[in-house]
Amino acid sequence: xxxxRHPTAIxxxxxxxxxxxxxxxxxxIGEHVEIGAGTTVGxxxxxxxxxxxxxxxxxxxxxxxxxxPQDKKYANEPTRLEIGDNNMIREFCTFNLGTAQDxxxxxxxxxxxxxxxxxxxxxxxxxxxxxxxxxxxxxxxxIVDDYAILGGFTVVHQFVQIGAHVITGMGSILFxxxxxxxxxxxxxxxxxxxxxxxxxxxxxxxxxxxxxKRAYKTLYKSGHTLEEAKAAIxxxxxxxxxxxxxxxxxxxxxxxxVR
Numbered sequence: 001x002x003x004x005r006h007p008t009a010i011x012x013x014x015x016x017x018x019x020x021x022x023x024x025x026x027x028x029i030g031e032h033v034e035i036g037a038g039t040t041v042g043x044x045x046x047x048x049x050x051x052x053x054x055x056x057x058x059x060x061x062x063x064x065x066x067x068x069p070q071d072k073k074y075a076n077e078p079t080r081l082e083i084g085d086n087n088m089i090r091e092f093c094t095f096n097l098g099t100a101q102d103x104x105x106x107x108x109x110x111x112x113x114x115x116x117x118x119x120x121x122x123x124x125x126x127x128x129x130x131x132x133x134x135x136x137x138x139x140x141x142x143i144v145d146d147y148a149i150l151g152g153f154t155v156v157h158q159f160v161q162i163g164a165h166v167i168t169g170m171g172s173i174l175f176x177x178x179x180x181x182x183x184x185x186x187x188x189x190x191x192x193x194x195x196x197x198x199x200x201x202x203x204x205x206x207x208x209x210x211x212x213k214r215a216y217k218t219l220y221k222s223g224h225t226l227e228e229a230k231a232a233i234x235x236x237x238x239x240x241x242x243x244x245x246x247x248x249x250x251x252x253x254x255x256x257x258v259r
Contacts, residue, residue: 006043024061026178033066036085049097050078054085054110063093066255069122070100071140084110084128090193095120102141109146127164143179145249147202149195165202167195177253179219180246183211189258191220204242211240219257226250226257 004022005011011023012031021035023042029035033047038056041047045083047091051066058063066081079098082105083089098105100218102123108114109128117135120126124138136150137195139158144150146163151170161177168174169185169192175227178184181199183192194216196209204212215236219229230250250257254258 007212008194018055030066049081049096051081051083054087056085057083057087057089059089060091060093060116062091062159063089063095065089065093065253067094067096069099069140071101071122074099074122075103077104079122080105083108084108084151086110087112087114089114090116090118092117093119096122098123099140101113103238115152123153133170145196149198151185157255159255159257161253164245165195165198167198168188174258176211177249178259179253180249181215184257189191191216208240208242211236211243212246215246220259 006025009023009027012164013031014031015029017022018037019037020037023041025043026043027041030048030229032050034052036055041059044061044063045063047065048139049066050076077100079100081095081097081195087108089134090194096106097137099122102201106120106122106124111129113131115134119137121138123141126144129147130144131149133150135152136154138156142156143161145149145162145164147165149167149173151168153171154168154244156174160174163178163180165181166178167183172189173186173187174189181194184190194212199209217234218232233243234247237247
C-alpha cells in the first residue's frame with residue numbers, strides 16, 4: 001500500500017499504521033504513533049508522542065498532534081494523546097499530550113468536527129459529536145461533554161467543565177463551568193437561555209425542551225442559591241429524566257457555574 005504514503009513523508013519504522021492509512025507529503029509520524037484504518041493524514045502534519053488515532057479520521061495540513069504539553073512541570077513522562085474514530089481535524093490544530101499531574105492522557109472521542117486553529121492543551125477530555133469552530137482554545141484539564149458546540153474564538157480557562165449540548169457564542173471567555181443544555185456568550189461568559197434549537201434537532205421532544213427551560217429558570221431566574229436550585233432540579237428530574245444529566249453535572253462542578 002506504499003502508493004498511499006508520499007515518498008517525502010517520514011514515518012518511523014516502529015509506528016503502527018493500518019494498511020489503508022494515507023499520509024501526505026512532508027508529514028512526520030513518530031515512533032510511538034498508532035493510526036487506525038481509513039484515516040487520512042494530509043501534508044505537513046506532525047504526529048508525535050505516545051499517540052493513538054482511531055479509524056476514519058481526516059487530519060488536514062499543518063496540524064501538530066501529540067507534542068509535549070506546554071507545562072513547565074513536564075519531565076518527559078510517557079503521557080498520551082488518544083483520538084477516537086470519525087473525527088474531522090482541520091488545518092493548524094494542536095493537541096498536546098497529557099501530564100503526570102492529571103490523568104496522563106488527553107482524549108478526543110468520536111465524530112467530532114474540529115475546525116482550524118483549535119488548541120487542546122494537556123489533559124483535556126473531549127467527548128463525542130462536538131463542534132469546535134475556528135480558533136476555539138482550551139487550556140489544560142478542560143472537560144467538554146458530548147454535543148457541545150464552541151463558537152469561534154471561544155477561550156476556556158483551565159479546569160473548566162462544559163456540559164453536554166452547551167453552545168457558546170463567538171468570542172466567549174469561560175472562567176467557570178457551563179451546565180448541561182445552557183447557551184452562553186460574552187467576556188466573561190454569561191448565560192442566555194437554553195440550546196433549545198439544538199435540542200430539537202437532536203430529537204428532544206417538546207416536553208423535554210420545556211422541562212429543560214423550566215430547569216434553566218430554576219437555576220438562573222428563581223433567586224435560589226445554587227444548592228437550592230440543585231435540589232429543585234433533582235426533584236424535577238424525577239418526572240423528566242432528561243434533567244438527570246444537568247443534576248449530575250451540577251453535582252460535579254468545582255469552579256462554580258457561569259452566572
